[in-house]
Amino acid sequence: MNDCYNCSDQSLIEKAESEKIDLVWQRYEKMKPLCGFGEQGICCRICMKGPCRINPFSKKRSVGICGASADTIVARNLVRMIASGTAAHSLHGKEVAKTLMHVARGETAIYSVKDAIKLRSIAQKLNIETDGNDLIPLAGVVAASSLMDYSRMDDEEICNWLKYTIPDARLEKLKKLGITTSNIDGSISDIMARTHVGTDADAVNILLAGLRCALADYSGMQVATNLSDVLFGTPQPVVSQASLGVLRKDAVNIAIHGHNPLLSEIIVDVAYKMQAEAVAAGATYGINIVGVCCTGNEVLLRHGIPLATNYLSQELAIITGALDAMIVDVQCIMPSLAKVSACYHTELITTMPDAKIAGVTHIELGSGDSLKKAELIIRKAIDAYKNRDDDRLSIPAEKNKVIAGFxxxxxxxxxxxxxxxxxxxxxxxxxxxxxxxxxxxxxxxxxxxxxxxxxxxxxxxxxxxxxxxxxxxxxxxxxxxxxxxxxxxxxxxxxxxxxxxxxxxxxxxxxxxxxxxxxxxxxxxxxxxxxxxxxxxxxxxxxxxxxxxxxxxxxxxxxxxxxxxxxxxxxxxxxxxxxxxxxxxxxxxxxxxxxxxxxxxxxxxxxxxxxxxxxxxxxxxxxxxxxxxxxxxxxxxxxxxxxxxxx
Amino acid sequence: MCIPKESKFLAVDASQCMGCRNCELACCTRKVEHYGNEAKPGDIRIMPNIIIGHDGNGSKPAFCRHCSEAFCEKLCPVNATIKVNGVILFDKTKCNGCGICEQACPYGVITIGTFKINEITKKLATKCDLCIDRRINDEEPACYAACPTKALALI
Missing domain, CATH: 3.40.50.2030 (Rossmann fold)
Incomplete structure (x- = not known):
């Protein structure tokens, strides 16, 4: 059976196999059999009396050492997954909101308000007075109103990005259930606190808290998406291409991979200015930026940058032998990229203080000298291009037209x-x-x-x-x-x-x-x-x-x-x-x-x-x-x- | 060799196997205990003699059936097998680690381990002995004792 539906991806898996490079599919086979307790959620590692496992076949009602039942353990494990997901999205949102605040205070020269119409429509949506407010102060008010969703102390209130974005009937329903949230970060710590050993043991109560945390996730995602639109522009229909065929033999190929547009936008801007250097290095086409995973989606929608691949086949972008650098930020970055890139000339570069990989070049973006650092990164890619081995090149021919940006x-x-x-x-x-x-x-x-x-x-x-x-x-x-x-x-x-x-x-x-x-x-x-x-x-x-x-x-x-x-x-x-x-x-x-x-x-x-x-x-x-x-x-x-x- | 008079053998209810590999770990742990301080890390290679396999429908342990007409017994060129109360064991002094029994076993549960004895590295076949040393002390085989769902049974 093929591992991928996409034939060009499949051909590269075979190339990796012939080069004896293990990819996610081989690692999965080696990991089998997977532990059934983990698969069913009945393994509890919350305290050090254990770990405990519940026997799902036991005739007696089996419980953990503390007495937690399978229901309690499964519910706790599930809501902790929700809390982690919420943390990932909402931190992304918070970074974007803080950046908008920096713009409003004139503390950054790198970012600016690119979509004033969207800013005004957000202000209207959040019930913020827009008349007489100039653009930049308004950005400050919108950022503050969004950041308030992360820090509100009054439990009776409801997050702005929740109450102003869903139908009234739905809001009433959620209020009645008591699962609206006033504070995104608070909802995450609520989950971590109530799932600590010996706290909430009622599975249904735990699950309801999980739903509240999920609504915090929703609020954080609203912040992330909407404020990104303000800073980088609201996507409009754009025509581009997708699949690994978008890599070019005659270009310095740079993949941007991860999630947060704060990074990818800088790289894209700087790369446009450095085309001449790439041409001078022998790449006649110049620099070819491609996207991987959700950063790929962000830049596809806003700039029409071609999408190379999605999550599971991220390693294959390197296996083409044509990728000169892969620049990553946060979430869904396989640590295996370090090993796979070491088998090729590809430069793997991490950029976020909270997402490093041991043995991988780390060049931090996000502070005042981001533009200089981005230049350094692009220059590393151009240097790597000079080491590319044409004998190991295998770029699939397939690339498909995409209309995106809806x-x-x-x-x-x-x-x-x-x-x-x-x-x-x-x-x-x-x-x-x-x-x-x-x-x-x-x-x-x-x-x-x-x-x-x-x-x-x-x-x-x-x-x-x-x-x-x-x-x-x-x-x-x-x-x-x-x-x-x-x-x-x-x-x-x-x-x-x-x-x-x-x-x-x-x-x-x-x-x-x-x-x-x-x-x-x-x-x-x-x-x-x-x-x-x-x-x-x-x-x-x-x-x-x-x-x-x-x-x-x-x-x-x-x-x-x-x-x-x-x-x-x-x-x-x-x-x-x-x-x-x-x-x-x-x-x-x-x-x-x-x-x-x-x-x-x-x-x-x-x-x-x-x-x-x-x-x-x-x-x-x-x-x-x-x-x-x-x-x-x-x-x-x-x-x-x-x-x-x-x- | 001292063997309890009545031997109980392993059986499995595959529907209850969670694939947690506790049995594999227990088998290896017992072997490590067995060698005690004789060996330094790296001197010996320890492999379990109960192995969790996986097909499309789930996981299931493979283990020695102590066959009545055992291929390992028949094919051993140095007659290193001993059969006591239906339990097949290897005689360490005779075994020369040729690996024929490993290839002959239809369940794939005989493994060749390396042992360092007086600076000489020797290869020896290892197989399930139903934890005879534990049985003498009225303890159950390590894999059976470790199975959290009792997918393994003693019959």
């Missing part, structure tokens, strides 16, 4: 060219008349337990055939970009008749002279909130709550703790979520039951585990039809002759 604002602008009075109406009309059955958001990572990108592509092809519009973020978006599902040709090839008709109409009306892609690239994983913004706009326009919309989310190849925290707020906002692998909770029937069914009665959203992508697509289609029925729209569930649509 921020919520971009989609609304695009629809506004048809109806400027009520921009959402073309989309809503087509959902109402059934030409678009519903919307599915694909998010989440790659996981070595699944053939890379296979679940994404298989599910998308089936859903598109059933006239369901797809939004994508993170490594899901990377999967679609790499495998040619984000261009007009994909609409011709995969969209059902009525979806094709709508996308073609919209594409021509918007002046693209081609159909819109059937899968809309909304950004990196932190940008999942963009799709919420769009869904909230639709829900508010229709006067309904999020759970009533024919909208389902899916993370078919999830892997990281961040995916668990995102998944948890998605369901808390009322949206059903498909996951392609069971999270480590199956050791507790109580927790599993709460997540997959009881949650539906409390917050309307719930987790649906389905490993088979074909089956998963079928289940999603039936959820969408059920939601349509709930809105009194035509649904295949209400009449016998329409049931064929499902099969």
């Amino acid at each position: 921020s919520a604002e971009a989609i609304i602008d695009l629809l506004g060219s048809i109806n400027s009075e009520d921009p959402l109406s073309p989309l809503i009309e087509n959902i109402v008349n059934g030409k678009i059955r519903g919307i599915v958001l694909f998010a989440g990572c790659n996981n070595v337990k699944v053939k890379q990108d296979h679940n994404f592509v298989t599910m998308a092809q089936k859903l598109l055939k059933h006239n369901i519009l797809i939004l994508a973020t993170g490594c899901g978006a990377g999967a679609f970009a790499k495998n040619a599902l984000m261009n007009s040709e994909a609409t011709e090839a995969y969209a059902g008749d009525t979806l094709k008709e709508v996308l073609t109409f919209l594409g021509f009306e918007a002046g693209l002279n081609a159909p819109l892609p059937p899968v809309l690239h909304m950004g990196s994983c932190v940008d999942n909130v963009r799709s919420v913004d769009l869904a909230v706009a639709i829900a508010n326009r229709l006067g309904v709550d999020l759970n009533q919309l024919p909208l389902v989310a899916s993370a078919p190849e999830l892997m990281s703790e961040k995916s668990i925290s995102i998944g948890s707020w998605v369901v808390t906002l009322g949206i059903p979520l498909h996951v392609g692998l069971a999270p480590p909770v199956t050791g507790s029937s109580l927790v599993t039951n709460v997540l997959t069914s009881e949650l539906k009665n409390i917050v309307d959203g719930y987790f649906m585990v389905e490993e088979d992508p074909e089956e998963a697509a079928d289940k999603i289609i039936s959820i969408i039809e059920e939601k349509r029925l709930g809105l009194n729209l035509d649904s295949s569930l209400d009449s016998a002759n329409n049931i064929e649509v499902l099969s």
